[in-house]
Amino acid sequence: MDFLYCTGNCYSEDLVGNPAMLQSIAKGTSMIGEAEDILYPAERVASKIGILYPRSSFYWDEQDVEVPHGIMDCTNTNMFAGPDYVREVYALYRTLAETLNLPVDFIDEDELLVPASLANFKVLYVTEPDLPVAGGAALVAWVKAGGTLIT
Numbered sequence: 001m002d003f004l005y006c007t008g009n010c011y012s013e014d015l016v017g018n019p020a021m022l023q024s025i026a027k028g029t030s031m032i033g034e035a036e037d038i039l040y041p042a043e044r045v046a047s048k049i050g051i052l053y054p055r056s057s058f059y060w061d062e063q064d065v066e067v068p069h070g071i072m073d074c075t076n077t078n079m080f081a082g083p084d085y086v087r088e089v090y091a092l093y094r095t096l097a098e099t100l101n102l103p104v105d106f107i108d109e110d111e112l113l114v115p116a117s118l119a120n121f122k123v124l125y126v127t128e129p130d131l132p133v134a135g136g137a138a139l140v141a142w143v144k145a146g147g148t149l150i151t
Contacts, residue, residue: 047103050121051092054085054128055109085127092125112138123148 015021032039061083097104107124111117112135118124124147126139143149 045103046120047105048120048122049096049102049104050107050124051089051096051104052112052124052126052128052131053089053106053108056132057083057085057128057130060130085129088127089125092127109135115142118142118147121147123150125150127151 093104093106096102105120107117107121109132115138118138119142124139124142126149131139139147139149
Protein backbone atom coordinates (compact mmCIF):
# COMPACT_ATOMS: atom_id res chain seq x y z
CA MET A 1 0.00 0.00 0.00
CA ASP A 2 1.35 3.45 -0.90
CA PHE A 3 1.10 6.24 1.62
CA LEU A 4 1.31 9.97 1.02
CA TYR A 5 3.52 11.70 3.54
CA CYS A 6 4.46 15.31 4.03
CA THR A 7 7.79 15.71 2.30
CA GLY A 8 10.53 16.93 4.59
CA ASN A 9 8.45 18.80 7.14
CA CYS A 10 6.38 16.37 9.20
CA TYR A 11 7.34 14.37 12.25
CA SER A 12 5.21 11.51 10.85
CA GLU A 13 8.02 10.74 8.38
CA ASP A 14 10.27 9.96 11.32
CA LEU A 15 7.57 7.87 12.98
CA VAL A 16 7.39 5.58 9.96
CA GLY A 17 11.11 4.86 10.22
CA ASN A 18 11.28 4.94 14.03
CA PRO A 19 8.08 3.71 15.71
CA ALA A 20 9.87 3.78 19.10
CA MET A 21 9.45 7.55 18.93
CA LEU A 22 5.77 7.00 19.72
CA GLN A 23 6.79 5.45 23.03
CA SER A 24 8.58 8.66 23.97
CA ILE A 25 5.57 10.74 22.95
CA ALA A 26 3.28 8.47 25.01
CA LYS A 27 5.58 8.74 28.04
CA GLY A 28 5.67 12.55 27.83
CA THR A 29 1.90 12.74 27.41
CA SER A 30 1.42 10.48 30.46
CA MET A 31 3.70 12.69 32.56
CA ILE A 32 1.71 15.77 31.59
CA GLY A 33 -1.53 13.89 32.33
CA GLU A 34 -0.31 13.09 35.85
CA ALA A 35 0.25 16.81 36.49
CA GLU A 36 -3.18 17.82 35.17
CA ASP A 37 -4.53 18.78 38.62
CA ILE A 38 -1.71 21.30 38.95
CA LEU A 39 -1.68 22.48 35.33
CA TYR A 40 -5.41 22.82 34.69
CA PRO A 41 -6.16 25.79 37.00
CA ALA A 42 -3.04 27.65 35.90
CA GLU A 43 -3.41 30.88 33.96
CA ARG A 44 -1.00 32.08 31.33
CA VAL A 45 0.92 35.24 32.16
CA ALA A 46 -0.44 38.12 30.09
CA SER A 47 2.10 39.32 27.56
CA LYS A 48 2.94 42.97 27.18
CA ILE A 49 5.20 42.21 24.19
CA GLY A 50 3.72 41.52 20.77
CA ILE A 51 5.15 40.50 17.43
CA LEU A 52 3.12 41.26 14.31
CA TYR A 53 3.06 38.13 12.19
CA PRO A 54 3.58 39.19 8.57
CA ARG A 55 0.95 38.34 6.01
CA SER A 56 0.45 41.02 3.35
CA SER A 57 4.14 41.16 2.51
CA PHE A 58 4.06 37.56 1.28
CA TYR A 59 1.74 38.60 -1.54
CA TRP A 60 3.81 41.63 -2.48
CA ASP A 61 6.90 39.42 -2.62
CA GLU A 62 5.13 37.18 -5.14
CA GLN A 63 3.19 39.79 -7.14
CA ASP A 64 5.02 39.17 -10.44
CA VAL A 65 5.27 35.40 -10.08
CA GLU A 66 2.79 33.43 -12.16
CA VAL A 67 2.61 30.51 -9.72
CA PRO A 68 3.75 31.75 -6.26
CA HIS A 69 5.85 29.30 -4.30
CA GLY A 70 7.37 31.53 -1.64
CA ILE A 71 4.32 32.16 0.54
CA MET A 72 5.00 30.74 3.99
CA ASP A 73 2.63 28.73 6.13
CA CYS A 74 2.56 26.58 9.25
CA THR A 75 4.30 23.67 7.51
CA ASN A 76 7.55 25.59 7.14
CA THR A 77 10.18 23.97 9.37
CA ASN A 78 13.08 26.12 8.19
CA MET A 79 12.19 29.64 9.25
CA PHE A 80 15.61 30.91 8.21
CA ALA A 81 14.84 30.04 4.58
CA GLY A 82 12.11 32.66 4.23
CA PRO A 83 12.29 36.39 3.59
CA ASP A 84 14.35 38.53 5.99
CA TYR A 85 11.27 39.83 7.77
CA VAL A 86 10.11 36.27 8.58
CA ARG A 87 13.58 35.31 9.80
CA GLU A 88 13.49 38.37 12.03
CA VAL A 89 10.10 37.35 13.51
CA TYR A 90 11.48 33.90 14.26
CA ALA A 91 14.69 35.26 15.80
CA LEU A 92 12.78 37.80 17.90
CA TYR A 93 10.49 35.13 19.27
CA ARG A 94 13.36 32.76 20.04
CA THR A 95 15.31 35.52 21.78
CA LEU A 96 12.46 37.04 23.77
CA ALA A 97 10.47 33.94 24.70
CA GLU A 98 13.03 31.17 24.80
CA THR A 99 16.28 32.91 25.76
CA LEU A 100 14.97 35.76 27.95
CA ASN A 101 11.88 33.85 29.16
CA LEU A 102 9.57 36.81 28.48
CA PRO A 103 5.92 36.17 27.61
CA VAL A 104 5.38 37.09 23.96
CA ASP A 105 2.21 36.98 21.86
CA PHE A 106 1.77 37.13 18.13
CA ILE A 107 -0.78 39.50 16.65
CA ASP A 108 -2.04 39.41 13.08
CA GLU A 109 -2.89 42.27 10.76
CA ASP A 110 -6.63 41.94 11.46
CA GLU A 111 -6.06 42.39 15.19
CA LEU A 112 -4.34 45.71 14.56
CA LEU A 113 -7.81 47.06 13.74
CA VAL A 114 -9.16 46.02 17.15
CA PRO A 115 -8.07 48.64 19.71
CA ALA A 116 -8.65 46.22 22.59
CA SER A 117 -6.11 43.81 21.04
CA LEU A 118 -3.45 46.48 20.77
CA ALA A 119 -4.23 47.83 24.24
CA ASN A 120 -2.82 44.61 25.74
CA PHE A 121 0.70 45.44 24.54
CA LYS A 122 3.29 47.94 25.70
CA VAL A 123 5.74 46.97 22.95
CA LEU A 124 5.05 45.73 19.45
CA TYR A 125 7.63 44.50 16.93
CA VAL A 126 6.82 44.92 13.22
CA THR A 127 9.21 43.45 10.66
CA GLU A 128 7.14 43.22 7.50
CA PRO A 129 7.76 45.87 4.83
CA ASP A 130 4.21 45.94 3.41
CA LEU A 131 1.52 46.74 5.94
CA PRO A 132 -2.06 47.59 4.94
CA VAL A 133 -2.86 51.30 5.34
CA ALA A 134 -5.58 50.69 7.94
CA GLY A 135 -3.19 48.63 10.06
CA GLY A 136 -0.55 51.34 9.82
CA ALA A 137 -3.06 53.97 10.91
CA ALA A 138 -4.07 51.81 13.89
CA LEU A 139 -0.41 51.50 14.88
CA VAL A 140 0.06 55.27 14.69
CA ALA A 141 -2.93 55.78 17.00
CA TRP A 142 -1.60 53.12 19.38
CA VAL A 143 1.86 54.78 19.51
CA LYS A 144 0.26 58.20 20.13
CA ALA A 145 -1.60 56.59 23.04
CA GLY A 146 1.70 55.45 24.57
CA GLY A 147 2.63 52.19 22.82
CA THR A 148 6.21 51.49 21.79
CA LEU A 149 6.69 50.35 18.21
CA ILE A 150 9.93 48.67 17.17
CA THR A 151 10.55 48.21 13.44
